[in-house]
Amino acid sequence: MTLDSETKAVELPEDHADELRLWLRLLTCTTLIEGEIRSRLRERFDVTLPRFDLMAQLDKAPDGMTLSDVSKRMMVSNGNVTGLVERLVESGHLDRRTSDTDRRVQVIRLTKLGRAEFRKMAAEHETWIADIFGDLTEKDVRELMRLLAKTKGSAQKAVQRRQE
Numbered sequence: 001m002t003l004d005s006e007t008k009a010v011e012l013p014e015d016h017a018d019e020l021r022l023w024l025r026l027l028t029c030t031t032l033i034e035g036e037i038r039s040r041l042r043e044r045f046d047v048t049l050p051r052f053d054l055m056a057q058l059d060k061a062p063d064g065m066t067l068s069d070v071s072k073r074m075m076v077s078n079g080n081v082t083g084l085v086e087r088l089v090e091s092g093h094l095d096r097r098t099s100d101t102d103r104r105v106q107v108i109r110l111t112k113l114g115r116a117e118f119r120k121m122a123a124e125h126e127t128w129i130a131d132i133f134g135d136l137t138e139k140d141v142r143e144l145m146r147l148l149a150k151t152k153g154s155a156q157k158a159v160q161r162r163q164e
Helices: 005-011 018-045 049-059 067-074 078-090 112-132 138-163
Strands: 094-098 106-110
Touching: 018 049, 018 112, 049 067, 049 078, 049 106, 049 112, 067 078, 067 106, 078 094, 106 112
Parallel strands: none
Antiparallel strands: 094 106
16 A cells, blocks of 8 residues: 555654644645546546646636636646647637737637536536535534635745745
């Protein structure tokens, strides 16, 4: 059995500060959940998580988005988005057109097929997330959200301090 980073840290606690163990726990949870969602998307819909994420961004923008806007929202490079877009255009899930205001810019949006298939995936995805967090009470979820918001703020401040 392969040990995750968090388990390794617990085995040698003298080697790790509390903050490091916290980071490893967050990373372990994220990796575990993301891996499960990836597997379920692949098994149920034969789709990758990046494709699902791209379609989710476009579902929120019925008039479409530029490739740059999508890459910023997904926090990936334009090159990564371009490959995803190409495959989704070929499969009929996305429509691509030149911007009315800038001929150098392309705008992408979900087609009717893309929107319909995404919404089916999104409904199941929501059920999967509920299942994954099913052992948490409403109070647990609220407390975790509060603490994660505080964690996010702390991380943002650290990034800001480093950039000053």
